[in-house]
Amino acid sequence: MSDSEDHSDPNHSHLSDTDLRVRSLESLLLDKGMVDAAALEALIQNYEHKVGPQNGARVVARAWSDPAYKEWLLRDATAAIADMGYHGRQGEYMYVVENTAAVHNLVVCTLCSCYPWPVLGLPPTWYKSAPYRSRAVMDPRGVLREFGTEVGEDVAVRVWDSTAELRYLVLPEQPEGTEGMSQDELAALVGRNAMIGVEKVAAS
Ligand code: FE
Numbered sequence: 596m597s598d599s600e601d602h603s604d605p606n607h608s609h610l611s612d613t614d615l616r617v618r619s620l621e622s623l624l625l626d627k628g629m630v631d632a633a634a635l636e637a638l639i640q641n642y643e644h645k646v647g648p649q650n651g652a653r654v655v656a657r658a659w660s661d662p663a664y665k666e667w668l669l670r671d672a673t674a675a676i677a678d679m680g681y682h683g684r685q686g687e688y689m690y691v692v693e694n695t696a697a698v699h700n701l702v703v704c705t706l707c708s709c710y711p712w713p714v715l716g717l718p719p720t721w722y723k724s725a726p727y728r729s730r731a732v733m734d735p736r737g738v739l740r741e742f743g744t745e746v747g748e749d750v751a752v753r754v755w756d757s758t759a760e761l762r763y764l765v766l767p768e769q770p771e772g773t774e775g776m777s778q779d780e781l782a783a784l785v786g787r788n789a790m791i792g793v794e795k796v797a798a799s
Pocket of ligand 1: 705707709757
């Protein structure tokens, strides 16, 4: 991004106030030499291309394949996830909640948009929206239904409210018929929404 953008340019008139404010701050920080343009670009590239739900999917696939790793993950998620090379900002303290036949877990940040970046990347727009943040706690089964996720009345639904300090990752149930798959094959089945808890993992 250029550090000398003209904000009066009519081509930028479609930008929201927030976008304009961010661009202004970025320009100022670059102009004053407080931020290095190359470092900023590397950070953006990292979160756009390298860090994402494929990381969390590898954690899930390993837990499904290796009971000792799963036990470690549920006991000390921060360390077990760091063992895969995923750690750092917005993931300093991780907690993994396991979906079972008796319990379905759902993650939200009611206050804002706290999310485990090292394993899931940046949060989707709906995760940050006020309706999701309020309804996930008031009517979690209704939210799940809207994602096409049926959870039986005999299954407890637990909602976990993320904070700036503690971030949650759902360990989804392994679908039946996938027991012989490799970790790479298993990871390919696991999507972002299943690790937030709004969906289940399908066998294909
Ligand atoms: Fe938040």
